[in-house]
Amino acid sequence: MTTESSPLFSPLNIGSLTLPGRLFKTATAETRATADGYATQAVIDFYTLLARGETPLIITGNIYVCRDGKSAPMQLGADEDNKIPGLAKVVDAVHAHGGKFFAQLNHCGRQVIPRFAQSPVAYSASAVKDLLTGTRPQALSLPEIQRLVGCYADAAKRCARAGFDGVQLHSANGYLLSQFLTPYTNRRSDHYGGSMENRTRFHREILAAIRTRLGPDFPVIIKMNGSDWLPLRDGLKTGDLVDAATHFERAGFDAVEISVGHYESGFPMVRGTFGRCLRHMVDGSMNYLPEPRRTLLRVFRPLVALASNLLWPGRQGYNLDYTPQFKQKLGIPVICVGGFRSRAAMEAAIAQGKCDAVSAGRAFIADPFFYRHIRDNQPGPHCVDCNGCVGHLGAQPAECYHPAVKAEKDAMLAREAALGTR
């Protein structure tokens, strides 16, 4: 396909916003903020490169909406007004290159190692222990849920004041909003539990509160799972999640992005190989796990890596297994994340009507100019799914940790710097 005829480079409307192309940078926690969640020059640099790559839409890594929603050190926060000037500098850097920029808003819920994040307390829909981290959260009371509705909406308002073009609620991958959706983690008997109407109430209340503060035209999208991938537990299947998405569309969300899995699922969210990933992980965030989980992980690491390699081998567009079912029921754009590397695979996904747009994380970590390189059919550093970046998640900056790919990236950036910025 030529670039002119390719659906990947045709415009897409998300709410009031028109984007010039359909390959987006998905959220990847930057892990470059200060210890108390303020933006730094390193955060600005990370996004400036993506904007220089002409990426049509960039979504930040997950930003905590209040202190008890923080999952990792060096995570960005939007929990206080005094964080707005720092966030505004990041937005200005992206806008200077013509990019559009969404902030991903998150509360981690029970998916936190409190000692790692120095979190005061872990909350969830219900007090269901996380099997990976061993964290047993407190069930949120009704007043606490209302407090959090306000936190999300206030954080959205701060992001809008900083200049962001929209926000994304993170309701995928087992974080708090995902915990409310999933019967395994939501065992409530009040009006936030039971029916899908009830399990989507928290999300809809947050959206309504954002609309009250920012009006009907401010783009608000949501990331959710296409499958919870929780075998032997009461996780959601694709049909249930499509049902949830229809509630979200009716409530007024402007688009959905489809991912897969919770922490407890293992690695369906990323796929590839996991030796490097697990080696880094047990020395990083997992080092903060309570004993004996830490010891178990250390001893069985090679076995876990082998099993993960067999269960979740790398594959392009793996969440296309789910997105066609969302496309059948929804009128709003459906964005598919997961494994995209080649122009042909991305074009085929959109041309075949399996999704309206695609997004990528690791491909952009390896090559911040991924969008421009794909569009112009130019080579660039190519992610090999080693998941070294996942192994460092939350503990070290989101960066390519594959020595050969990283060397290629550094050489490319040095060449670019020598030529002057585009």
Ligand SMILES: Cc1cc2nc3c(=O)[nH]c(=O)nc-3n(C[C@H](O)[C@H](O)[C@H](O)COP(=O)(O)O)c2cc1C
């Ligand atoms: C280093 C790293 C950090 C991530 N942080 C986030 C995050 O903050 N929010 C989120 O929704 N997903 C996060 N993800 C998941 C990605 O958004 C995406 O779903 C996943 O990487 C699969 O897409 P890919 O194959 O294009 O990388 C992260 C992934 C990586 C590798």
